[in-house]
Amino acid sequence: MATRAQPPLLTGADAAQDASRAPLAWVAGAALVTGALIFLLLGSPALAFGFAGGAGAVGALYLLSRANVAPAAVETHVQDWALTRAAIESDTVAIALTDRQGKLTCANALYGEWFQGFRAPAELWLTNPAAGQLRELEQTAWRNGGAAIDRLQREAGQLRVEVARSGAGDDHLVWRFKPVTSLDVLNEARRLIGSGAGERLGEAGIMGVLIGADARIRAGNRAFALRATGSAEAAIEGRDLATMLTIDKRGLIRFEREGPTGGPVRLLQVPLDPDDRGGATLIFLIDDDGAPRLGEGSASSHIQTLLAMLPLGFALADRDGRFLFLNEAFARAADLPPGAQPVYPSDLVVREDKATVADTVRRFASGPPMSGDIAVRLQTRPDEPVALSIAGARGLGEAAVLLSLKDNAEESRLKRQVAQATKMQAVGQLAGGVAHDFNNILTAIIGHCDLMLMRHTPGDTDYDDIQQIRANSNRAASLTRQLLAFSRQQTLRPQILQLPDVVSEVFNLLKRLLGETVTLNVKHGRNLGPVRADPGQLEQVIVNLAVNARDAMPEGGTLTLQTYAVTAAEVRRMKSDIMPAVDYTAITITDTGTGIPPDVLPKIFEPFFTTKEVGKGTGLGLSTVYGIVKQSNGFIFADSVQGEGTSFVIYLPVHKVEAKPEAAPVQPKERPTELWGTGTILLVEDEAMVRAVAERALTRQGYKVVTAANGEEALECLEAGETFDLLISDVVMPTMDGPTLVRHAREKYPTLPILFMSGYAEEQLRKSIDIERVAFLPKPFSVQQLAEAARAVLAAK
Structure with a gap:
């Protein structure tokens, strides 16, 4: 059967030739008409013929030259995601593709199986520190073209993550997740x-x-x-x-x-x-x-x-203790540079251990076959002892000793991390307990000051002294809040603010702290973007750094605080591996003190590290500064030259505020003007001094107050038949704590209003208190704050 013939494909040259045929006819006709007009006007056949021929030739050459130029082909490209997914399918590697906005555009089946759903990599661990690692990895890949994490912890094991920028316009990231498997030596x-x-x-x-x-x-x-x-x-x-x-x-x-x-x-x-x-x-x-x-x-x-x-790392040595052979694992465990050839095993260890290693190798080489371990310190890691196993070898020619060295760098790092985490947890618990006890004491001091001020007026001889006691008590209360912040038992309360405003708030305090021998200079840059941070904690950062600078200038000097803007382009020129290329507002705190030695500078942010004399430093100041800056998504760096001074630079990312034209302005919450109230309040507090202050304060506001020293006494009062309008209870008490008391009370009085008060932070307690319809009053509080809280809870009843 004859098939239908298909038309031939038309190339660019053929199309140009066909297109040029019609215009050539028009050119020839126009040339003849022009020649005829010249003949009629001038009467010269030669001139008319010559003009017509020349015009026709020029027109034909022009059209032919245009026809020989083929039009550029417009090439369009449509991404076939089905083809892309088929190409990235793998049984061992989870692969995903994200766009500029961080959205997942494609992933293979293994990716969805491992992570239980198709979500962008930076959204996989929203409540895990790994989420921050993935976000930093994403920013580094966009900036440098690629990045990797050797070990990323997840519930099912560890993963190696590799990210590479790809695509026709470098507008996508390719993520590869590979499992990290440990070698089964057996x-x-x-x-x-x-x-x-x-x-x-x-x-x-x-x-x-x-x-x-x-x-x-x-x-x-x-x-x-x-x-x-x-x-x-x-x-x-x-x-x-x-x-x-x-x-x-x-x-x-x-x-x-x-x-x-x-x-x-x-x-x-x-x-x-x-x-x-x-x-x-x-x-x-x-x-x-x-x-x-x-x-x-x-x-x-x-x-x-x-x-x-x-x-495993193995090496052979002769009877004189010289190396005959060592494998790559041994060289890696000893941190030997590529191509290094040590002569003796003692060349690997510090000077104090050389004699021990040399004597042990010679003894094992000449004595009966035996084996043993010795602890040595390598020259590359003098602070981390490692185990060197030595065994006598026989019948192996020149080899007389077999040495084994285990690469325990990863194990040592994990041990340090566990020790550090344990130490920080212990410090956090200690700081939280100390803050709780101080808050109880400060509550009593501030409360008694308020009661005394009610009986004194400005101008009395005791009025100024009472005010001074109250002011110092409030300063002590701020110190307890810092302890809670350091122990991670207080959530920062960030606000949108300007760094110059924060500096102005602490300017007078800094002048008093620095003394007369230190000159304070403050400079502010222009076009500073707003930052989002806790103003109180940021003030503490500035004060801590200023006090350290004062201690570094015992004979006086100059302390300079300067704020300035840092653009994303300037960050890219800095070529930092950890700072994302975004806009920052920076503050530099520079002194002209003694400086920090180069060997000490890398350790200054470590907890408990201090160079001050015993009793003059805890080593927690810079560690707290570092924690606050990191919690604010910022970065802090230190630079110092001995004899010239030290400079700390803090970078805080500029907060981008999205315009919301339809949002109504937030009205500030008005404080109640009338604090007088009526009703019966059951007050439960194990600290007698706090219980006495709270009872007197509430009684003066018109309430009938029944007190209890613990949860058992409070339950007896509730079962006695008296009706209470409000229950105010401490959270942490011996025998029966506040939440347990409230659960028992709610069984009989389900609508009883509850007001908790505690020296611990509200955010920390609410994680462990699963009770609805409760209010919270943090210690230390004033008499007025207690009255306001009680009034507010009763009004919402």
Whole structure:
């Protein structure tokens, strides 16, 4: 059957040629008409013919030249996401693509399976510190073209995350999540013994066997099976190695099957985990009768081949203690630079440990076969002791000592992190408890001051003294809030503010703190963007840094506070690896003091680190400063030159406020003008001084107050039959705490209003108090604040 012919494809040249045919006819006609007009006007046939021919030729050449230029093809591209997803499918790597806005545009099936849904990577761990790591990784990838995290913790294990900028316009990020698997040393050793490497050892006369902690065989090469059982194909796994060997009176080791006439063998043990004395062990058996098939060079070379394959750090040394061989794992564990060739094991350790290592190696090389561990400090990590395992080797030619060094850098880092976390948790608990006790004391002091001020008027001899006591008590209350903030038991209350306003608030306080010998200079830049931070905590940051600067200038000097704007372009020119390229408002605090030594500068933000004399510093000041700045999404850096001074720079990101034209302005909450009230209040407080102040304050406002020292007394009052309009209770009390009391009270009086008061922070307590319709009054409070809180709770009843 004849098929229908398809029209040929029209190329750019063919189209130009077809398009030029019609215009050529028009040009020829126009030239003839023009020539005829010239003939009629001038009467010269030669001139008319020549003009017409020339005009026609020029027009034809122009049209032909345009026809030879093919129009540029317009190329459009539409992304086929189905094709993209098919290309990124993988059984081992989770892959995702995000756009400039951080939205997920494509991901493979494994990504959705691992993370239980298709969400952008930065949204995977919203309540986990890993979310911050992923967001910083995303910003670094946009800035540098790529970034990676070696170990990202998640519930199912650890992941390596790689991010690369890609796409036609570099407008997408490609995320790859790969599981970090730990090497199974036991299975790896079993594989090596049973593979070609084990067979090559057998051909050289070396019998290899792997035993577990129970001394039973896990694997062995054919040479061992042949000598131990008489058959190279015999099943030896699970058998007891001790039953296959015998030791005579002279200490010679022979195979049980061969009897006392069998050739003796030498036994070399290689523990696969130096820290686990009862773990799996590689054992090499070598003929000790001088058989020609066991050459010294061949045995040593084969052992080196096997050790090079193992993931643990092993090295061989001769009888003089010189290195003969060390594998890559040993070099990595010793932090050796590429190409470095140490001569002696003692070259790796600090000076104090050199003699110990050298003597131990020589003793193990010349004495009977034995093994042991010593703790040494490497030159590259003098503060972290590591375990160096040493075993005497026999029958390996020049090699007389086997050394093993475990790479415990990751383990040491984790131990430091755990110790640091434990220490910070203990400090946090201590700080929270101290703050609670101080708040109770300050509540009594402030309350008694308020009651005394009600009986004194301005001008009295005692009025100013009482005001001074109250002012100092309020300053002490701010210190307790700082303790709670340091212990992470107080949530920062950020506000939109300007840095110059914060500086002006603490200017007078700084003048008093610095004294007369220190000159304070304040400079403010222009076009400063607003920042979002807790003003009180930010003031504390400035005060802490200023006090440290004052201590660094014992003979006086100059302290300069300067605010200025930092644009995103300037951040990019700084080439910082941790700061995202956004707009910042910065404040620099510079002194002309003694400076900080270079070896101390990296440690100044560590908790409990201080260079001051005993009793003059806790080491918590700069640690608290660092924590507040980081909680505000900012960055702090220190630069110092000894003898010239120190400069601290704080970068806070500019807060972008989105316009909301329809939003109504927030009206400030008016404080009640009338505090007088009526009703019966049950007051529960275990601190007698706080209970007395609160009782007197509420009684003066017209309330009838019944007090209880603990939760049990309060329940007795409730069961006595008296009706109460309000229950005011402390949260933390002995025997029965406030929440437990309220739950019992609500069973009988479900509508009873509750007002909690506590020296701990409200945010911390609300996490543990799951009770509805309760109000909270933080300690320390004044008499007026207590009256206002009671009035507000009763009004909302």
